[in-house]
Amino acid sequence: MAENGKRPIRLGMVGGGTGAFIGYVHRIASRLDGDYQLVAGALSSRPEVARESGKNLGLAEDRIYTDFAEMARAEAAREDGIEAVSIVTPNHMHFAPAKAFLEAGIHVICDKPLTATLEDARALRAVKPKNDAKFLLTHNYTGYPLIRQARELVASGALGKIRVVQMEYAQDWLAVEADADNKQASWRTDPARSGAGGAIGDIGTHAYNLARYVTGLKTEAVSADLTAFVPGRKLDDNVHIMLRFEGGAKGMLWASQVAVGKENGLQLRIYGEKAGIEWQQENPNYMWYTEFGKPRQLLTRGGAIDAPPAASMGIRIPTGHPEGYLEAFATLYSQFAAVIRGEGQDFEALLPTLDDGVEGVEFIVASVESSKNDSRWTKLGA
Incomplete structure (x- = not known):
């Protein structure tokens, strides 16, 4: 359970496999307050790395994907499918996964910058999310x-x-x-x-x-x-x-x-x-x-x-006990969890969009x- 007694949100991840700095940070941030549980991932564009990374993280074999589009389709169809996904890929691979998961009705947490091109950024803004799926951009320093x-x-x-x-x-x-x-x-x-x-x-x-x-x-x-x-x-x-x-x-x-x-x-x-x-x-x-x-x-x-x-x-x-980078990151994750649960009206204006x-x-x-x-x-x- 989360620190607030809530059921953890089922989380997926695109990118962030073995050796990826920012994926590791996102996983820590998602776990810090217990608001998320990582259950699925397409952790690398290289199939062998995706499978090895998923295994290392303890993911079930049938929820280790080698393609984000397949992951979006499969998870959206599962009764216990992911409710949110973290996209922690290089910039040019933000647009397509974010679009796929929003259109599948899955909440998106995306690293910055939003996309590699302005055309893609504007196209992503024009997407009509299924089931009112929400979006968080992890400008983590806003969480300090x-x-x-x-x-x-x-x-x-x-x-x-x-x-x-x-x-x-x-x-x-x-x-x-x-x-x-x-x-x-x-x-x-x-x-x-x-x-x-x-x-x-x-x-x-x-x-x-x-x-x-x-x-x-x-x-x-x-x-x-x-x-x-x-x-x-x-x-x-x-x-x-x-x-x-x-x-x-x-x-x-x-x-x-x-x-x-x-x-x-x-x-x-x-x-x-x-x-x-x-x-x-x-x-x-x-x-x-x-x-x-x-x-x-x-x-x-x-x-x-x-x-x-x-x-x-x-x-x-x-006060006096230092808080820093990881806690600021986790604040965004935790407050976005409240938004996903429909309890974060006070947080929505504080989170990067x-x-x-x-x-x-x-x-x-x-x-x-x-x-x-x-x-x-x-x-x-x-």
């Missing part, structure tokens, strides 16, 4: 408690009218040419599997989504400079983007996978007329809040401060187009 609090602070007017938004996500793991045997690097640097964006699609979309999630500001246009520093690399590994938001706020985004010395440097800084906030993902249980003319205040996860309800923030343990996914791909496409045209200002969705 202090990100939820930052969103609440902005919405309450505590910062005043937003003027400046600065986002960055810096890593160094692709600072040299990737080893051909590096599975995680090979598809991310391949346009056929990653899509039009490299670093911008892999991590830049996280920074962008986080800013949009917290501020609620709508983007008008971007001016982007995308670079591939590593010789021979076909996709960007460093990104500088200026953003114009409706209402006059300005934004700056830096995403890099060649910033030597950086590990997972996701940061968000927001400055309004009355106050500012600063948050770093590598130490996510702390956030600086500063009112103009007053000393800085250090806000802590679950600390003695006015905050949204603990349930919406996803707080599980007392298919529309957020379409905008993320629009952001990538507009930025790539801008960079190709000498950083010309380019509107999203044009």
Whole structure:
């Protein structure tokens, strides 16, 4: 049973077989609060890996699939078929499985970015899900408690009218040419599997989504400079983007996978007329809040401060005990489980949606187009 006494939701997975980092993360996130039980999977496009991975995870032999379309048909026809599916494949393999499972009436949990192309993203949004099947996009950083609090602070007017938004996500793991045997690097640097964006699609979309999630500001246009520093690399590994938001706020985004010395440097800084906030993902249980003319205040996860309800923030343990990446991921899974059960009305507005996914791909496409045209200002969705 789940921690809340509910029956676990029967879960399937597409992708995420042996050696896949993000599939492992999704499985942990789904199990943390006991809300899901993995019972079926098409875990690899390679049949032998799919079968071996399913066996290693203890799946019943007749529920280990070598094709996602077969899995969607078979599971939809079973009385005990899966109720939700996690799609944890490379970007170019998000669209077809998501469409197949939505049309089969199975809820979809999909890793970001939504799809490899804008055409596919818009086509997925046009799908009519059977039985009102729901969709979750796993922009997992939106599950951090202090990100939820930052969103609440902005919405309450505590910062005043937003003027400046600065986002960055810096890593160094692709600072040299990737080893051909590096599975995680090979598809991310391949346009056929990653899509039009490299670093911008892999991590830049996280920074962008986080800013949009917290501020609620709508983007008008971007001016982007995308670079591939590593010789021979076909996709960007460093990104500088200026953003114009409706209402006059300005934004700056830096995403890099060649910033030597950086590990997972996701940061968000927001400055309004009355106050500012600063948050770093590598130490996510702390956030600086500063009112103009007053000393800085250090806000802590679950600390003695006015905050949204603990349930919406996803707080599980007392303040001072660190919560991080896996717990934030699990918060999305747990709250989506409540939505699936028809009990998550308070959570639906907090969870990243298919529309957020379409905008993320629009952001990538507009930025790539801008960079190709000498950083010309380019509107999203044009």
